[in-house]
Amino acid sequence: MTRHGHSTSTPGTVYLVGAGPGDPGLLTRHGADALARADVVVYDRLADDSMLSLAPADAELVYVGKQAAVHAVPQPRINQLLSTHAEQGKCVVRLKGGDPFVFGRGGEEATHLRERGIPCIVVPGVTSAVAAPAYAGIPVTDRRHASSFAVITGHEDPTRPTSRIDWHGVAHGADTLVFLMGLTNLASICSRLIDEGRPATAAAAVIERGTTPGQRVVTGTLADLAGRVAEAGLHPPALIVVGDVVQLRRQLAWHDSQPLAGRRILVPRVRRRPSEIVRLLKAAGAEVAEVPVLRSETLPVTGDLHGRLDAADWLVFTSPGALEALLEQLGTLGSDIRALGAGRIAAAGPATAAQLRRCGLRVDYAPETTTGFADGFPASSHATALLIGEEVGERRMLRDLAAAGLCCSELPVSRLTVDDRAPLPPIEQFDAIALASSNTARRLMEAYPDGPTDAQVVVSIGPMTSRTAGRLGLRVDAEAAGASPAAVVRTLVERLETRPTGD
CATH class of the missing domain: 3.40.50.10090 (Rossmann fold)
Incomplete structure (x- = not known):
């Protein structure tokens, strides 16, 4: 019998859960509920690691992450993992980036399970095809510019001898085009659209790490976008948007204008529930990591x-x-x-x-x-x-x-x-560290005995926390005026506004 009462003679249920495009806040409630009852979580590279803490403490976590040209676990093996665990009566969550049925091979996994008589429930996720442009200030439809949009794979099955994409139809069939997983083929996609009659002057954009605080956006035209993206050094995951709606970004870009947009802040964790300072940092656009993960x-x-x-x-x-x-x-x-x-x-x-x-x-x-x-x-x-x-x-x-x-x-x-299942992120990837109490200073030094790097800004909430940090050998660069979470955020904004953001 498993924790949920399934006998090994009765297969468990597999939930194909869309984790959303990157922002963990976009995970659906249905998806969170499925994670909360999981015996096994089989997850991708695209799923935000913080979502794993929603699973029970004794749930088995199986990483099968894939990225372009690198498959950690082949798809047939993933299918077999799902059915094997389910046949043992376990509740299995397959946590997939975006939506499981939008270029996510969820259909293949669901078919494998149904053929074996294993119950399968699909939990749709927010797809990056809509969410990433929205976070970039680009609506995929707008009655002034676009009445239709199409979502196209930018990375077809490499085993197919010919393309299944009707490029002429794509070039003329929709006002807005969104290509997923197409960054490595960006130049050829732009050229093909031009060859098929899309104007070379058509507005286009590439969005890297859409919906996350690390989001970067490069705009241009079909003629020059590939060169602009190469110059900016964008990397996958990224998507391509083509259409007049891209021009609306000049007016509607909201995510980039937040005071801590593009900043990564580390907050040492002493309680399981997210702290007030984390809520305020995220509201200011920061990418926040509370470490370590607690259960x-x-x-x-x-x-x-x-x-x-x-x-x-x-x-x-x-x-x-x-x-x-x-x-x-x-x-x-x-x-x-x-x-x-x-x-x-x-x-x-x-x-x-x-x-x-x-x-x-x-x-x-x-x-x-x-x-x-x-x-x-x-x-x-x-x-x-x-x-x-x-x-x-x-x-x-x-x-x-x-x-x-x-x-x-x-x-x-x-x-x-x-929770030792969630590895600590390297401390050097953060722009700043926020110390909200003496206990957070102690937690930081427990997690990272070597302390912060010289390039990072360390902000303390007040004198007592600063004194504790000093006794621990932890450098404090600034102390918030007012001893409140809001004051810590204001201090971080002031100290980081003149520093360039990292790539």
């Missing part, structure tokens, strides 16, 4: 779990994953959600409250922020409160509730550990 592990049951739950007047859940971990502990004792007893329920933050409600629990107290959580707590003095959450819990909340007269204790149900 939550349920702790073994200690002491009288049922007795502690029964004795509490209030059960205070301090994180969105706290209930799931508690239920897992109860499951090892042959119990379930009914063991929560008659105590009232409080949630630390909206995300935690939403998770409790999804599980059918009524939440009696859930302020919008954990700041001042104890101030409005609707409990009389000497009531008992059991704080349920991570091993390193909300100590300030515990102190504040105790100061308000409650009898408080903690019930740790999970711990955060470093």
Whole structure:
């Protein structure tokens, strides 16, 4: 039996999940849900590595990444991997860049599975054919310029003796043309379109790493685009757009104008949930890596779990994953959600409250922020409160509730550990490092003992963090004025605005 209850005599389900074009925020909710239940994830080079953290801690991760002219794992072997794992009763996610049915060989994989009687569910993804131009300020249709668009492969099956592309039809059949995987053939694509009657002066663009903060765009005409791209040094993954809509980029380019566009920022991670500073950095256009990747592990049951739950007047859940971990502990004792007893329920933050409600629990107290959580707590003095959450819990909340007269204790149900399945990115690939607390300074030096390079900007949130960094031998180049995440982002913008962006 697998974690999901499949017997080895009944095949598991394979989900062909489109990971989207590069921005992990464009992964669909259906795709995230599939990852959350996976026993095995078979993933491509094009899938953002941070998505792997959505899979369970014990899920098997199998890399089969491919790029032009280099196939890490041949397609027949990938097909066999999917069916073999599914035949063992496992839930399998095939995580593919973009959309699995848009030049992604998803049809071949689905056919292989259906021929063997293996259930297969296709989870469409946001295709780069539309998303990358949108991030570049190029709408593929616009009633003033284009009423149609076509998506064409720029890299046909090399085993075919002749092309299946009707080049004359392509040149004249749609207002906007989008070629995927065509960068290595850019010169020949442009020449062929001109030969077939597309004007040499037609506007065209190449978009590298579309939808990511590392996105680069080169525009020109069919006559000069190949030379401009070679001069700029663009590399795959990239796509080509041809049509009058390219000219709208001059007005609509929004992604490139963000203050940290093209910048890579490292944020040391101490909590599993994304921090506020990460949200603000991404809003400013930065490519952010929170490292290391953390995963939550349920702790073994200690002491009288049922007795502690029964004795509490209030059960205070301090994180969105706290209930799931508690239920897992109860499951090892042959119990379930009914063991929560008659105590009232409080949630630390909206995300935690939403998770409790999804599980059918009524939440009696859930302020919008954990700041001042104890101030409005609707409990009389000497009531008992059991704080349920991570091993390193909300100590300030515990102190504040105790100061308000409650009898408080903690019930740790999970711990955060470093997920060794996700390799650390090389530190030298980042433009800057943001230290949001003393703990983040310690985490950075644990992950990268040699510290940052001389070329990187290191910004601290305040004096205490700077002092901790100094004791660790970690250089700090600037200290934010205001000791807030927003102040850190402003400082990074100021320090990086005069520095050239990397390739």
